[in-house]
Amino acid sequence: MKNKNTLFCLLFLFISILTSVAQSNQPTVTAMEQQVVIDSINHLLNKNYVFPETASTMANLLSANLKKGDYTTTTDAVLFSERLTSDLQSISKDRHIRVRLNPEYIKEVNESKSQNPNNNQIPPAMLEELKMKNYGFKEVKILDGNIGYLDLRNFEDPQFAGETAVSAMNFLANSNALIIDLRKNGGGSPAMIQLISSYLFTAEPVHLNNFYFRPSNENTQTWTLPYVTGKRRPDIDVYVLTSKGTFSAAEEFTYNLKNLKRATIIGETTGGGANPGDELIINDRFTIFVPFGRAINPITNTNWEGTGVKPDIEVPASDALFIAQQKALEKLAKKETSNPQSIYPWLLTSLKVKQNPVKLDEKQLKEFVGSYGSKTVTLQGDKLIFSLSSYRQAVLIPMGGDLFDVEEKLIHVQFIREGKKITGIRIENVNGNTESYKKLK
Known part of the structure; x- marks a missing residue:
């Protein structure tokens, strides 16, 4: 996937950092600005949204509502953005679509472009926030029984987070099993999915996913990488933890590994967002995230949009880590049934006691x-x-x-x-x- 497309999820995930929410002076919106905002949204949808007919239906709804005066009493700018989001999603059912009151973000983008018109990088304040969050790598550790554990909160683009990702995967390289916790992961970059997935397969490239992008009428493919820094672990059992809040790129990672039969998915059915896009500027105060593509898995020929990814073992998200540890220890114990000094039965007993003391x-x-x-x-x-x-x-x-x-x-x-x-x-x-x-x- 081209670099400009891999940045869309960074913007989507961290746009809330710079979003202007209800302030002490309660920002308002005039009838004239409502007209401008809706006209701009309709133009952006008709030009970019992945499904043209749905784009037209959404645009017609906003125009009709404006004409009927449905937005007349919604003078609070935040509530106006939320109402537009609700109306758009009522047609599309697309959870990626969202209108935001976003003046600080717009200011950052415009200042960055004024300094370098060809700059496609994310704004400096957003990049600093990514660093503060360690690019989504919340926790990396070894659990009892040499089970690797990665708590990953976002899939950031490798041009920013690649070094951190490589360090994390190499730290886990000698594990006997691997748990990847995506229960609090809201998405991110397909390029990071590609990088992390590459550590779980051999050097022979594996077809992960396909994308169609409407604006360019382009089809792209993602494959595992033929080279990574450090050790690959195609031989270990992988467990992916999910919740209802697991979304977008985190769902793609889960969906890919599930259909490739490379991981056991444990937890809850995910949020159901499969259409990649970008945060687009409406005017000087509002933005809209517009999905301009769709994922097409090479195995299922479809995706998880609106349905989410169903886990292999369905349990409350709060129980997912315990179940994953239990399954990992049970499987490791079976591999050592002939070893009277195997530590896994002992660890399994201890784990169950700790879960229910x-x-x-x-x-x-x-x-x-x-x-x-x-x-x-x-x-x-x-x-x-x-x-x-x-x-x-x-x-x-x-x-x-x-x-x-x-x-x-x-x-x-x-x-x-x-x-x-x-x-x-x-x-x-x-x-x-x-x-x-x-x-x-």
Whole structure:
């Protein structure tokens, strides 16, 4: 896809940063400006919107409403933009279409173009905001069992975010499984989809998606890249987490991997926005995001517009990470069924306990407090704290009875009870080694 097209999602995602919302002086709109705005919107839709007939119907609706006086009482500029958005979406059902009161953004764009008329870059303030958000890479870490985890909030264009993306994927390169969390991802650049996807396949290019763009009457294709910096991982299981808020480019990434059978999708059906476009200036105060293209998946010959991407495992978004970890550990455990020292069954048990810990009241918790040889158990709030040494502590998580899991350690602590009295502890690690200590009086 051409560079000018890969920037559209950057503008769409971060336009709200510079959007002028209801201010203390409540910006208003006159009848004359309403006429100008609607005439401009109709021109932009008829020239650019991907479906010409729908564009004409939307334009006719706005003109008819204006003529009937439907907007006469809507003098608040923000409410006017919201009303136009609602009217346009009532026809198109296209969630990408949105009118905004946007004077600061327009000012940034105009100043940038006045300095360099051929400049297609995003405004400096928006670029600074991308940096502040680490280009959408919110969190990268390794979970128990060497499961890689990437919390990605946006797919920013590689010309800005490429270095960060490469660093993140290389950090995860030695994982035994990979979870990509898109539950809070609102979209972005197809070029970043291409880059990240390339790490999940071999060097042989894989056809990801097709696009049709109405203004240029152009068809384009996206494929995985023949070269990436670092290690590819076509061999590991990938889990993609989704929510109702997963949208646009985040949906494309999910849809691509699902249909290529390269990932297991876990969570909720996504938002349903498949038509790429651009933020266009209406006048000196308003903008409109106009979808001028549509995705055409090479496997399904359609896309997710209006329907969203249905997950393979449908669960509430809040449960998706736990389910993904569970599925990853279960699959890794199956690969090591002949290994008696496999850590995965242990980790799976610990994960389930952490997800649904046994509840103990204060009286029950106090039973376990005390000194056990060189180890101590103290009560801090509603948590038991286990001192592994003079400088290492960890939370004990009840597993039922007198057995506890040690948070972030491959250790279980079994309290020894004689009658109703606790007399000691036995510590067992994942390898089966044990240590026993008597409770000190």
